[in-house]
Amino acid sequence: MAKRVTRKPATSKRRPSKKKSSFFSAKFYVIVFFLALLCFGGYHYREALLYYFSFKSDKIAKEDKVYQARIFQVLQKHQDKVLGFDVSQYQGAIDWEEVDSVEGVKLDYVFVRATAGSDKVDLKFEDNWTNARKYKFIRGAYHYYxxxxxxxxxxxxxxxxxKLQKGDFPPILDIERLPENQSMDSLQQGLKRWLELVDNHYKIKPIIYTNEKYYTDFLKEEFKGYTFWIANYNFFVENIKDDWLFWQFTEKARVEGIEEHVDLNIYNGTPKMLNYLTISN
Structure with a gap:
């Protein structure tokens, strides 16, 4: 009788799942990218970071010092420009007597949120608006659309x-959000109606505030006759662009007299040119 041979089932070597492999591969590259970005950023801002970590108050959190280091570096590159800030109810009660400068650079103007939508009035508008003039800041009022x-x-x-007066900035329209229930064409028509009505009332052309992407995608071509105040907080953007009237370059500034973080703005011109921008009568 022939001997019966029992065969063992072949063991299959499982290949790693392509999906799992791709996930870890992508994760690896993301980590490498951010580590490289961090290293480059640390090297790029090495002098400013050294300044902050070595000499600035320990009361400032370490992560906050990184933002302050960028602010320091941007201001160093724009010493011939004019610095200002903007406030709303979110800054809380402001000690206006203490508000003066950032990194030794004098603050000359302030944008104050006045209204939002069809019925909202900023809770601190009256106080901020009055004190801005009292403490000799050039002031501008903006509407959040x-x-x-x-x-x-x-x-x-x-x-x-x-109520705008002589020496104030023109009115400002702040547009940041995309519409939910209308087309962009319809939104642009609405913005134009707002601008025309406000222009007719104050007899001066408003300024438009928005972020850089919104400006490029939806406003630059349609609103060519207007001047723009542009927000761009990109960590590696350090210079104002030619077509920006104002550049809001950070939302993380620390200003004496204000407990919360503050937005900072650079005017694309000299102090004399800034005065020409204000209402003359």
Missing amino acids: RPNENSVEQAKNFIKNV
């Missing part, structure tokens, strides 16, 4: 609550 609310009512809200 809500895309899904009536543009005419929004213009009326701003006009009702903002």
Whole structure:
């Protein structure tokens, strides 16, 4: 009788899942990218970081010092420009007597949020608006535009609550959000209605505030006759662009007299040119 041979089942060598392998590969490259970015950033801002970590108050958190180091470096590159800030109810109660400068650079102007949408008035507007003038800052009032609310009512809200005087900046329209229930064409028409109504009331062309992407994608071509105040907080952007009237380059500034972080702005011109921008009568 022939001997019966029992065969063992072949063991299969499992290949690693492509999906799992791809995930870890992608994760690895992301980590490498951010480590490289951190190293480059640390080298790029080495002098400013050394300044902050070595000499600045320990009361400033380490992560905050990185933001302050960038602010320091940007200001060093724009010593011939004019520095300002902007405030709203989110900064809380401000000790205006203490507000003076950032990194030794004098603050000359302030943008104050006045209204939002068709019925909102900033809770600190009256106080901030009055004190800005009292403490000799050139002041500007801005309206936060809500895309899904009536543009005419929004213009009326701003006009009702903002009394501009000689020496103030032109009115400012702040547009940051995309519409939910209307097309971009419809939004642009609404913005134009707001601008026209406000222009007709104050007899001066408003300034438009937005972020750089919004400006490039939706406003630059459609609103060519207007000047723009642009927000760009990119850590490695250090220079104001030619077509920006103002550049809001950080939202992380520390200003004496204000407990919360503050936005800082650079005017693209000299102090004399800044005065020409204000209302003359």
